[in-house]
Amino acid sequence: MNKFKAVFKRKGTVIWAAISAFLLALFITLTVLENTLLYPILSTVLGGPMPIMSDDAVEIYKSDYDSKADSKAAGDELNVRIAEEGFTLLLKQINKEYGITIVIITH
Secondary structure, X not given: OHHHXXXXXXXXXXXXXXXXXXXXXXXXXXHHHHHXXXXXXXXXXXXXXXXXXXXXXXXXXXXXXXXXXXXXHHHHHHHHHHHHHHHHHHHHHHHHHHOOOOOOOOO
């Protein structure tokens, strides 16, 4: 016990022990994370098989569309509907605040 007290009596030894304990805890934490939560990400980044290219990849999200063109067309249609609703709300607010009626005729 006296040797233990003698070793930790110096300030440098205490600082070295604290830094070593911190680094050990950090490395253990990183190792656990790397082997559990971060494994798919690190595997892909470090040159492992890419899940999107693999035939045995598990499909997480089911697509509603068969091609990118169908997806883009549906997205464009949704954007038009959102814009129409936004314009309608804006026109109602202008009419309410300023008493101005604006009529927009579309095809």
